[in-house]
Structure formats: C-alpha cells, structure tokens
Amino acid sequence: MTDGIGQTTGAPADKRATPAASTDPDALRISHIAKRFGAVIALRDVNLHVGQGEILGLIGDNGAGKSTLIKIMTGFQPPDAGTITVNGQEVRLRSVEYARSLGIETVYQDLALVNELSVYHNLFLKRELTYAPLPFLNNRAMRKKARESLDAMGINIPSVDVEVAKLSGGQRQAIAIARAISSNAQILLLDEPLAAMGAKEGALILDLIRRLKGTGVSVIMIGHNYAQVLEVCDRVCLLQQGKITLDKPVAGDMLTELNEIVMREYRTAATQH
C-alpha cells in the first residue's frame, strides 16, 4: 500500500485551460502587503509572485507570518495595505468563496476530508453528480470519474469505495490535492503538505506535486523542511519576521545557503536575550 502514488507519469488529463504562451502575467502577485494585529506586526511590505505553472516554495520559521500570508492569499483575511493581482487583474479577495471562484484553492493541513465517507464521495463532496432531475446520487458515475481522475494524476488508491479513514496520511493528502485540482484550481496553496508524513509517503506527495507542473497549475508550497521544498520547487521565498528576505530560483547549493541564513537568525535571536 506504500506505493499509493504510482509511477504512471503519462500526460495528466488536460481538462483545464492551458495558459497561453510567453507574455502571460503572473498567476498570482502580491505587492507591499502589510498586516498587523494590535501591536504585533505579522507582515511588513511582503512582495511575492508565482508564475503560470510555476512551483514556488514559501518557507519560514514558526511565527514568521506564513499562516497570515496564506489567510490573505485565500481571502480569509484582508491585508491592511498592499495589492493582489490574479492573472494580471487587480482583485480584492473579499471571501474564501470569491478567491476560490478565481481558481485559488487551498489544501490545509487539517485536510477537509470526511473520514467516514468513501474516496469518491470525498472527491465529489458538494459537487455530487445526480440523476437529475431526480435527486438521487449517481454513485456509478462518480465512482468512474473518481477512478479516472485519480489515475490521470497517477494517484493509486486500491479502491475508490474505501472509507478515507482507512487510508494513510499520504493517500489522504493526495486525495485532498486531487479534489482541489478537479474543482478547477489554477493556483494551489499547499499548507505543509508533508507534515506528519514518513519519508516514503512524503516522496509520493512530492512526486504528485512535480506532476502537477505539466498541467499548468501554479503551486505555492508552504513548508519548513527546506530539503523537501527544494526537492520540487522552481523558486524559493524565505519569510523572516514578516518580510521576504530571499527570493531565488532553486539552484545547486541552496540548502547550505538557507541553513546559514537561518542559523544566523537563531544566533542573533540568542544574543538579544
């Protein structure tokens, strides 16, 4: 069962509009974002962008402002200042629903899956297929489509009928990602997608994220394990004390560089005590 996510790479199903060529604006760009809670400054002048089909890693220590930044990007919280553009259009993300309608989907750590429901019911939750005009669920069609879309993404679940509770953490994460993708996500925010996962399981999820690349979906992967982030991302942003302090394409010896930056931060913090 550890081969949860198979090696069938193949061309992922291409149901979504592929972005047009070169002149494309960034999928998501946030400029000069600031947010404070009372006396606490969570974010100060944050600039971040993710290109079409790009996988961006956003890393930072606990308390660096990552979760505030996610909440702003998903429309859960408005920023105090700054602008957000989606595909070149300035937008005000006034609600999670609105952000979602723009194709911004988030897969949270706590996973919005319902353990008691089957894999295919989870994949279709709130978008169920029915024998319209009759109100009955078309389970057969949902099963079939679930199987197809999981296969297309190379996610290998023994049976789509199995209750999600019976799956491993990696398989559940894969299904949560699959659901976001099949609900037409254009910009996928993955909040610590490898948290609490063994190395082998984590590798399968990384593989899945890598495969998303070919589909034109832009991904922002939030994490604090640099090695994992560097493994799949095209570019990395480091968030430190509410500011982006590094924004670089992933290249050769980045792990050492990041480690040094963070060690420096710890040392400064230690001397200030």
Place this chain on the structure above:
Amino acid sequence: MTDDAISRAQGPGAGGPAPAGGAMASARAIGGTVFRFILRQREVSVAVIAVALIVYFQSSNNVFLSIPNLQTLGQYIAATAIIAAGEVMLLICGEIDLSVGNVYALAPFIMYLATLNGFPLVVGIIFGLAVSAGVGLINGLVTVYLKVPSFITTLGTLFILNGITLEISGAFPAITPETTPKATQFAQFMGHGAYAEIIWAVIIIAIMQIILNYTRWGLHTVAAGGNPLGASEVGVNVNRIKIVNFMLTSLFGGLAGTLEAFRITSIDPLAGGTDIMFAAVAGAVIGGTALLGGSGTVVGALLGVLVISILKDGFTILGVNAFEFDLILGAAILVAMIFNVRLQLLRKAGRQ
C-alpha cells in the same frame, strides 16, 4: 496498475494467494466469507441479536410469535422507530434531541384544541405537526447560532414543552376526535388501524434510509457530523443541515404522538416524554449510530428499537416481575451492546 487496483477493489480482504488446500480449507474459506459478510454490515450484527432473542423467547413461550403478540410488538416498535428515524439523522450530523418525547405529547393536544375551536381534524393535525417542526426550528436555531450544545438546548425545551402541554391540557387526558364510539376511516388511517402505525413506521424508515444513502442531503448530513469544519470549507451548509434535521426529528416526534393518540383513542399529557426519547436514542445507538456523529443507519435504528421492544415484550410474556423488569432490561441492553461493540472491533480488525 489499473487492473491490479480494480481486482483489489473487487476483492477487499480476499487478498493473498488462495492455497490449493483440500475441502477443509475451502469450507473454512466459505465460513470465513460468511463471517466477514456478517461483520461488514453493521446492521447484521444487531439483526443477529434480534433473531437470537426471538428464538429464545419463542422457545420459552410459544405465544411469542402468535399474531396478537406480533401486533402488540408492532405497536411497541412503531412510535419509537418513527422517532428514531429522525434522531438518527440528528445524531449522524453530531447533534441530539432530548425534547422529542415531549413534542410527542404536545402535538396531539394542539390537534385536539384546534378541533375544539372548530377546525377540521386534518387542519388540526397539520397545526400539531407545524408546531412540532417549529419546536425543531427553535432547537436548531438556538443550537447552531447561539452555540448552546444541543444536549442543553433540548433539555431546556423538554421542560418547556412539558409545561406547555400540562398547561393547555389542564393535566387531564382528552378523547381523540373521530375515534369514539367508532373510529372513522380517517382515524384508522392515522394510526387506529391494526397495522396502520407500523406501516407508517416502515414507510418513514424506508424513505429516510434512502435519503441518507442516496441523496446529497444524506451525504452532507454525514459530512456535517464527520468533519464539520472540513465540510464547511468545501461549501456544505452545515448549519442548514443541522437545523433541518432538528425540524425533521421534531416533526416525526409530533407525528408519532398523533398516530399513537389515534391508536389508543385518548390523548395523555404525560405520554411519551423521556421514556420514548431514550428508547429511540438507545435504539439508534444499539443499531450502530455513533453518538459523536459521522455514521449510522436508519434501518440499524429500527433493528435497535426492535431489540429493545422484543426484550420488553418478551419479559412481559415470561411474566417477569415489574420490579425486576427494568433491572433485567438494563442489563440486557448492556450485554447486547457489549456484544455489539466486540463485533464492531472484530469488524474493524477484519477490514485492515
């Protein structure tokens, strides 16, 4: 890989190479398959208990399976099962209604008062049911929007409803319209007929099981109980699900009380109450519904109610002393439940 996946999907648990053993091995395999089937369906283990009890009581006294006693049994079951059908939906979405037994007492009085004031009986019944649904609406709104746990909300309405029923009835029973001296056809239909109430119960349970298994409403009810936060993140309107299920439970409580009033031809202000409510909740739980939400079946609740009713009826036939009755009933419920939990653990282990 796909073929592999499909074959695994078709034969869960049957994995592993089948040893080319003799007849012994294949007999054991068949036995194992039957055993696994019993384990897989959570209703089946309750049904097994019910059948065992029937066998026991019938062998102790062969009156048990006689037509008159089956009618009595049907009457025991019907009202409680109708309430349980609503209560299951509520339990699955993570809530509970303790007040439903008092809606049961109130609804027929509303009907009675309406007819006293010159309304036709049908209108009276509709008034009674509307008030019932209204009580459910209040239970739901207070629970969902004022964030009072439903256990507390419905404990409050339980007493309020009891007070209202006693107030408007003057604590005196009333005679159900159209039932005396001879019941009209309408009264027969509304529960007076020998099998009317049990037919209502079976139809309601069938409809609710279909709603639970085969409609979006049922799916969202499970989602609302299983992972409320996750379900609402996906866009399921958890509040609406809960409120409507509260209304449904109350409505069924009122309907059960009304049917019962027609059956026994009088309306008792102290009918139902916590007795019938607990019987319904116990039936649901015995039938495999999780008290914490996320899973359960309506048919299971019917079987649970059946088990409780068989115990009650069987002990009465055996002539168990009334003082010992509750003692034995309680112990029997515990034993049945311990057995059921063991079976569930086995079932879980069997799935992995």
